[in-house]
Amino acid sequence: MKNKNQVKKLVNPMQQLRRHISALANLPEGKEPLISAYFDLREGAQRLTQAFESWSISARHTLPNQERTWYDQAKNELLMVLRQQWCDDTKSLAVFARGGEHPLLMALPFEAALETHFDVSPRPAIFPLVQLKDRFHRFVLVICTEETARILELSLGTVTQELLTRKPEVASHLGRQLSREHYHHRREEDGKRFLREQVQIITNLMAQRGHNHLILAGHPRHIVPLREHLPAHLQSRVVGSLFHAPNGHDYTPLLDQAIHAFIRAEQEESRNTVERLHDQIRRQGLAVVGIHACRDAIELGAVNQLVISEELPHFDREMLVRMAIIHDLPIEVCEGDELLLDHGGVGCLLRFRLDYLAHDPSQADRQQSA
Numbered sequence: 001m002k003n004k005n006q007v008k009k010l011v012n013p014m015q016q017l018r019r020h021i022s023a024l025a026n027l028p029e030g031k032e033p034l035i036s037a038y039f040d041l042r043e044g045a046q047r048l049t050q051a052f053e054s055w056s057i058s059a060r061h062t063l064p065n066q067e068r069t070w071y072d073q074a075k076n077e078l079l080m081v082l083r084q085q086w087c088d089d090t091k092s093l094a095v096f097a098r099g100g101e102h103p104l105l106m107a108l109p110f111e112a113a114l115e116t117h118f119d120v121s122p123r124p125a126i127f128p129l130v131q132l133k134d135r136f137h138r139f140v141l142v143i144c145t146e147e148t149a150r151i152l153e154l155s156l157g158t159v160t161q162e163l164l165t166r167k168p169e170v171a172s173h174l175g176r177q178l179s180r181e182h183y184h185h186r187r188e189e190d191g192k193r194f195l196r197e198q199v200q201i202i203t204n205l206m207a208q209r210g211h212n213h214l215i216l217a218g219h220p221r222h223i224v225p226l227r228e229h230l231p232a233h234l235q236s237r238v239v240g241s242l243f244h245a246p247n248g249h250d251y252t253p254l255l256d257q258a259i260h261a262f263i264r265a266e267q268e269e270s271r272n273t274v275e276r277l278h279d280q281i282r283r284q285g286l287a288v289v290g291i292h293a294c295r296d297a298i299e300l301g302a303v304n305q306l307v308i309s310e311e312l313p314h315f316d317r318e319m320l321v322r323m324a325i326i327h328d329l330p331i332e333v334c335e336g337d338e339l340l341l342d343h344g345g346v347g348c349l350l351r352f353r354l355d356y357l358a359h360d361p362s363q364a365d366r367q368q369s370a
Helices: 013-025 045-061 065-082 127-135 172-177 180-209 220-229 252-282 291-299 314-326 338-342 361-369
Strands: 006-009 034-040 092-098 104-110 117-121 139-144 148-155 158-166 214-218 238-242 287-289 303-309 331-334 346-350
Touching: 013 104, 013 127, 013 314, 034 045, 034 065, 045 065, 045 117, 065 092, 065 104, 127 252, 127 314, 127 331, 139 180, 139 220, 139 252, 148 180, 148 252, 158 180, 180 220, 214 220, 214 252, 220 238, 238 252, 252 287, 252 303, 252 331, 252 338, 252 346, 287 291, 291 303, 291 314, 291 346, 303 314, 303 338, 314 331
Parallel strands: 139 214, 214 238, 303 331
Antiparallel strands: 006 158, 034 092, 034 117, 092 104, 139 148, 148 158, 287 346, 303 346
């Protein structure tokens, strides 16, 4: 019997978020003030409007008189966006608005939550988007039952691709014709073929879409054989197993549990990254810490990864993540790490030791001129 796969593809919000972050990071600084507004839509439109209006009055007084007209233009555009009707799935909204000679209006709705926050400066405040991207990356969830395997790609809390594969059925008339031994042998072979098909789909999806995290959900008698059949490189990417069967066709509770499992795995990876940073610092190896040292290392092209704390002051945080994005560097956002805070709240894992540049006359000249 022919086995049919149902495929559902949606726009990938993670790819869109990367493009938006890059565009905002590379936006030239203008003389007009730029408003960055993050809204948690769960608070309600009226409450958010009141909070924004209250903040905007105080913020306006901090600006020179010649910038206030441009500021008012941006504010009015932003309020029009906030008053729009957003779909029920939209939990938060990021809006960037600028008036004047180089107007800008960008509205980014998300199904993931963002804290309400406002900022006005010559450049957009992008750290909350970087934080969102770091926390809600993509992963693959496989929900197994006796007869089906639902393979889901999740990005920013949203299902962006869905594949459904079914176990081949033995026709009823064949069941009557086959002996019990042959029937069970046929069922066993169909089960093995079903597992191979799941593994093939998962392997292709993980490879083609660049996933590093896999979560398995379902009854142990379905999850355990699947995991055993995964190749070694995919077994190492299994970051969670949810031993719960879906409730009929409603697998929403499993999605929520999978997201929590993924967040726990991300937090563990974050701790491991910080520990690698500390280890390199203790050995005077491939790492630097501190705002100025990290800024210089990024400018020199020596950085492999930026490790930054949420608690870093706003200005420094925005400057460093903007530099990292412009240089196409991975960013690890850490929360409440005391060791990192003791080092100034930021560090960089390096591609090479900075003292290798000490004997490069061209680098020395550039450092002196700076």
